[in-house]
Amino acid sequence: MKYAGLLVMPAGFFLAVAALVLFPAPGPRAAFVLCGVAVEILGLVVAVRGHMPAKGDSRP
Amino acid sequence: MIPTSIPVPANSDAYYGLALLLLLLAPLAIGGLALVNTGLGRSRSAAQAILGNLVVISVAVIAFALFGAAIAGNLPGTPGGAGHTFHAAGLPWNWIGSGSFLLSGFGAAPAPAQLALLFEMFGVAFAAIIPWGSGADRWRLAAGCAATAIVAGIVCPLVMHWVWGGGWLAGLGPNFSLGAGFIDPAGAATIHVVGGLSALALIWLLGPRAGKYPRTGISTAMPGHNAVYVLFGCLLSLVGWLAWNAAGAILWMSAPLAALPVVAVNTVLSATSALGATLAVTRYRFGKPDASLCANGWLAGLVTSSACAAVATPLESIFAGIVAGVITPLLVELLELALSIDDPSGAIAAHATAGLWGLIAVGFFAPKPGQLVAQLAGIAAILGLVLPLVSLLFALINRFVPFRVDPDGERMGMDLHELGGGAYPEFVIHRDESYR
Numbered sequence: 001m002k003y004a005g006l007l008v009m010p011a012g013f014f015l016a017v018a019a020l021v022l023f024p025a026p027g028p029r030a031a032f033v034l035c036g037v038a039v040e041i042l043g044l045v046v047a048v049r050g051h052m053p054a055k056g057d058s059r060p
Numbered sequence: 061m062i063p064t065s066i067p068v069p070a071n072s073d074a075y076y077g078l079a080l081l082l083l084l085l086a087p088l089a090i091g092g093l094a095l096v097n098t099g100l101g102r103s104r105s106a107a108q109a110i111l112g113n114l115v116v117i118s119v120a121v122i123a124f125a126l127f128g129a130a131i132a133g134n135l136p137g138t139p140g141g142a143g144h145t146f147h148a149a150g151l152p153w154n155w156i157g158s159g160s161f162l163l164s165g166f167g168a169a170p171a172p173a174q175l176a177l178l179f180e181m182f183g184v185a186f187a188a189i190i191p192w193g194s195g196a197d198r199w200r201l202a203a204g205c206a207a208t209a210i211v212a213g214i215v216c217p218l219v220m221h222w223v224w225g226g227g228w229l230a231g232l233g234p235n236f237s238l239g240a241g242f243i244d245p246a247g248a249a250t251i252h253v254v255g256g257l258s259a260l261a262l263i264w265l266l267g268p269r270a271g272k273y274p275r276t277g278i279s280t281a282m283p284g285h286n287a288v289y290v291l292f293g294c295l296l297s298l299v300g301w302l303a304w305n306a307a308g309a310i311l312w313m314s315a316p317l318a319a320l321p322v323v324a325v326n327t328v329l330s331a332t333s334a335l336g337a338t339l340a341v342t343r344y345r346f347g348k349p350d351a352s353l354c355a356n357g358w359l360a361g362l363v364t365s366s367a368c369a370a371v372a373t374p375l376e377s378i379f380a381g382i383v384a385g386v387i388t389p390l391l392v393e394l395l396e397l398a399l400s401i402d403d404p405s406g407a408i409a410a411h412a413t414a415g416l417w418g419l420i421a422v423g424f425f426a427p428k429p430g431q432l433v434a435q436l437a438g439i440a441a442i443l444g445l446v447l448p449l450v451s452l453l454f455a456l457i458n459r460f461v462p463f464r465v466d467p468d469g470e471r472m473g474m475d476l477h478e479l480g481g482g483a484y485p486e487f488v489i490h491r492d493e494s495y496r
Contacts, residue, residue, distance in 0.1 A: 002264065006448040013444030016437050020236050021149040030433045037436055040444045047447075051264050052400050053273070 001050025008043030012036045075310065076171040082307035083178050089300025090117065090186050095293030097193030100284035100352060100405045104473025105197045106483035112201055113189050119205045120188035123213030124181050125163050131217035133157015133225040134176045143226055151235050153228045157221040176311055180220050183251045184212035190255030191262045193405030197269050198470055201478055203463040210453050211258050219442060220250045224312055229441060232434045239431030242438035243422050246308030248367035248415040249442050256412020259403065261451040265463055268402030270470050279397060287351045294358045301362045302327050309370040326369040330381035334361025337385025353389040356406040360388040360414035367418030372425040380421045384414045
């Protein structure tokens with residue numbers, strides 16, 4: 001799960017860069033850059049969830 | 061907003077002389093953070109913690125001098141002069157510096173390039189000690205050195221080139237009409253977000269301190285061993301931060317001298333309002349103010365000021381500081397209690413999150429249209445690439461130089477295990493159970 005989340009994060013970066021190149025109009029550009037950041041946050045959440053121990057797990 | 065009147069001409073010798081003087085004070089911020097890191101750790105690891113700060117700073121500076129400066133790309137020539145560029149969609153993308161290795165040509169470089177390099181050299185040292193505090197009580201010194209060489213020699217300089225070295229983030233203004241391009245005058249992104257994300261990657265690898273999350277019940281409280289170190293470190297940091305923000309405004313925004321008092325006032329306002337907000341939040345949450353969380357709030361305000369101080373008004377700085385001061389204690393609590401992320405120094409909240417907030421706030425405060433999109437694009441680049449990259453590099457290093465100390469060493473304390481002697485030989489050392 002953690003690695004899946006970390007892999008999703010660069011996808012958000014490429015989405016943001018693609019938005020800069022593909023959308024000259026400010027509205028769609030801002031919306032898609034925001035979507036890129038949202039994808040990264042999603043990846044971060046997945047990575048953090050993957051790090052959390054399952055209930056009942058013992059820790060070092 | 062920076063005033064437009066220029067009483068002393070920019071680019072004069074006096075202008076750069078002032079920048080040099082400010083840069084000579086800037087390491088006080090690093091010293092302050094080193095004290096905070098040490099005070100928030102446990103007494104049985106205090107000597108290893110403070111020595112580790114010195115060692116990590118040394119490794120960072122040497123790695124930057126050997127090859128990091130080439131990646132940052134400020135030598136030779138003026139800032140922004142040296143970089144590898146590819147063309148896509150009809151636009152240039154300057155993605156990595158092509159400066160000289162081993163600082164060759166440094167003495168003959170023009171004053172702005174020399175000062176820029178000095179600023180970046182201190183910057184990588186600053187970024188390197190941020191994860192050191194998060195790995196307190198369990199991160200081996202040798203592994204810390206190896207990880208620091210990577211962060212300070214590759215990751216930080218790469219981001220510095222994008223932002224300060226004429227890289228593609230700095231070019232968002234001219235190339236995409238997005239405000240003035242990505243604005244980060246004093247290292248909120250290049251130093252603090254990179255350092256904070258490195259801390260997160262490190263904590264994931266290291267795991268929590270022994271006994272932090274018992275099989276049953278909530279997490280064990282492991283308070284810092286010396287609140288005086290922590291709070292004095294905060295005061296020391298303020299002096300360094302004032303110099304850092306003013307030097308950054310001169311070097312990266314060509315701010316006139318008349319703007320520097322505003323930068324200083326904004327820095328102080330951001331820190332103090334953040335402290336006030338954290339004090340109120342912890343008073344409300346726990347019934348009494350919490351000293352270590354207040355220190356984190358203070359630092360979060362300073363980190364926010366790294367992004368905002370050169371572009372915001374005093375009122376906006378107060379607002380930015382209050383938001384940082386509210387977010388920080390809540391996030392520290394969330395990370396520790398709900399997400400099982402054991403971050404003794406609170407670096408993820410105080411550096412990464414406050415830095416990200418400051419960068420977003422710049423998008424709202426800066427006057428040029430498109431600035432918010434430029435800031436979001438920069439955040440997307442740093443968040444989306446740095447955390448996966450650092451996680452990958454740390455995992456690779458961990459295979460060859462194990463990060464975590466063995467259980468016996470952790471039980472004994474890092475001082476005895478790694479240094480053979482403690483920081484406080486006449487003190488009674490508490491066992492883990494005494495914290496419960």
